[in-house]
Amino acid sequence: MQLVTWNINSLRLRMPHLARLTAERRPHVICLQETKVPNPLFPHEEVRQLGYAHLHYQGMKGYNGVAILSRLPLRAVEDLPLWCGRSDCRHVAADVETGSGAVRVHNFYVPAGGDIPDPLQNEKFAHKLGFIEETAAWFRKHPPRRSVLVGDLNIAPLAHDVWSxxxxxKIVSHTPPETERLLAWMEAGFQDAMRHFIPEPTALFTWWSYRNRDWRKSNRGRRLDHIWLTPDLLPALTDISVLKDVRDWERPSDHVPVCATLAL
Structure with missing residues (x-):
């Protein structure tokens, strides 16, 4: 099973990118973040024409939004928390049927947190920290099995997950309050699939700012996109690929897709 996670930064704007990725890689499951499309306007037919007959998504106008697109049958997980008491379309989950049984896929879009890394001065940063604390506590209370957690988690936790x-x-996405909380969340039942294959101290990035005129030359990246696996699935992991060339496509997202291959 090939599974891709990608902050597409507007699904309707970048449908041609999704079509190209599908043609080139043919993943079985694609998890998208920042779809920015309300549920009634989700492009069902265009997505199904790409081969993804099984869909689960939550979206809103102009912001956030997450979706799971699958060639394999799936069953939506409905009994999920309302994180921080907000209905802001940041998490969906589904049980995806594979040859060896169902795998639960969690797809998250964590709040970015604004610019000031102080929860007393910046409500957005306080929301981000609270969101991560709630998710970590929930997974500790509900230990995951045969599960994959993916998404734009908006934090680069390790020293070589950022360019410096x-x-x-002291920059939001790499501050100690964020990285400590993210690692505590992961330790609530998951392992870092990307670093399993590409260990520190190798630099590993999935996001490059639009402000960089030559993103390859400056290479001021961050690893904001993640794939985590429960320990029972880690032996099935055969490959991790960061699809950097997608950043060179016309009108790209500032994030690139990450693809995991599991022998299931």
Whole structure:
């Protein structure tokens, strides 16, 4: 099973990108973040024409939005928490049928957190920290099995997940309050699939700012997109690929897709 996670930064705007990714990679499951499309306007027919007959999504106008597109049958997981008491379309989950049984797929879009890394001065940062604390506590209370957690988690937790650990320690996405909480969330039942194949100290990025005129030359990236597996699935992991070339496509997202291959 090939599974892709991708912050597409507007599904309707980048449908040609989704079609190209599908033609080139033919993943079985695609998890999208920042779809930015309300449920009634979700492009069902265009997505199904790409081969994804099984869909589960939550979206809103102009912001956020998450979707799971699957060639394999899936069953939506409905009894999920309302994180921080907000209906802001940041999490969906589904049980995807594979040859060896169902795998639960969680797809998250974590709040970005604004610019000021102080929860007293910045409500957005306080919301981000609270969101991560709630998710970690929930997974500790509901230990996951045969599960994959993916998404734009908006935090680069390790020293070589950013272009400069020293310079970004006070920049939202790499501050200690964020990285400590994210690692605690992962330790609530998951392992870092990307770093399993590409361990530290290798630099590993999935996001490059639009502000960089030549993103490849400057390479000021961050690893904001993640794939986590429960320990029972880790032996099935055969490959991790960061599809950097997608960042060069016309009018790209500032995130690139990450693909995991599991022998299931």
């Amino acid at each position: 650990h020293k310079q970004l320690l």
